Amino acid sequence: MAITWTYDPAQDVVVESCLGETERADVLGLVRKQRTTFEPTPSTRYLCDYRTCSAPMTPVDLRVFGRDRAHSRDGRPVGPHAIVVDTDVRYGMARMLQAYFEFYSAPHDNVMRVFRCIDEARQWLGLPAGQVAAS
Numbered sequence: 218m219a220i221t222w223t224y225d226p227a228q229d230v231v232v233e234s235c236l237g238e239t240e241r242a243d244v245l246g247l248v249r250k251q252r253t254t255f256e257p258t259p260s261t262r263y264l265c266d267y268r269t270c271s272a273p274m275t276p277v278d279l280r281v282f283g284r285d286r287a288h289s290r291d292g293r294p295v296g297p298h299a300i301v302v303d304t305d306v307r308y309g310m311a312r313m314l315q316a317y318f319e320f321y322s323a324p325h326d327n328v329m330r331v332f333r334c335i336d337e338a339r340q341w342l343g344l345p346a347g348q349v350a351a352s
Contacts, residue, residue: 219243220270224255229296230262230344235270244272248285257289259325261296262342266335267311268303274310283317287327294325299338302331 219239224231231251251257274282289295298318300311311331318329332338336346 220247222247222251224251226255228262228344229258229260230264230342231257232264232266234266235268237269239270239272241272241274241278244270244274244282245278248282252290257295259294259296262344263296263298264335264338264342264344265298265300267307268301270307276313279310279314280317283314284321287318287321288325294322294327297327297342298329299342300329300331301333301335301338303333308333
């Protein structure tokens, strides 16, 4: 799998990172795999480093991914998501994901923001710069 992720229960943070070639199935199956390990709470923070994500995602794929990320299995809200990207194309795709995420999280006020700098994303999530990393 080209997406690695870790969950730190002490900090209640999930860190995701794309490595090498990323397939659509890797991205679309990510939430399902995470939910077999832990169930997010409204305070669970997500740091998603998608700067090297190469998955050929369609708008429909982004809608499904945004819907799946927007709530827990039992419909509870999830915590803030910081998406980090590096190119204009990835930024545009991440903004589309953000729109779907916010649409499907209603009536909850789940928040997703898109960043180009990982340190700014960490700061927004309240994480010390450079302290959390995916393994």
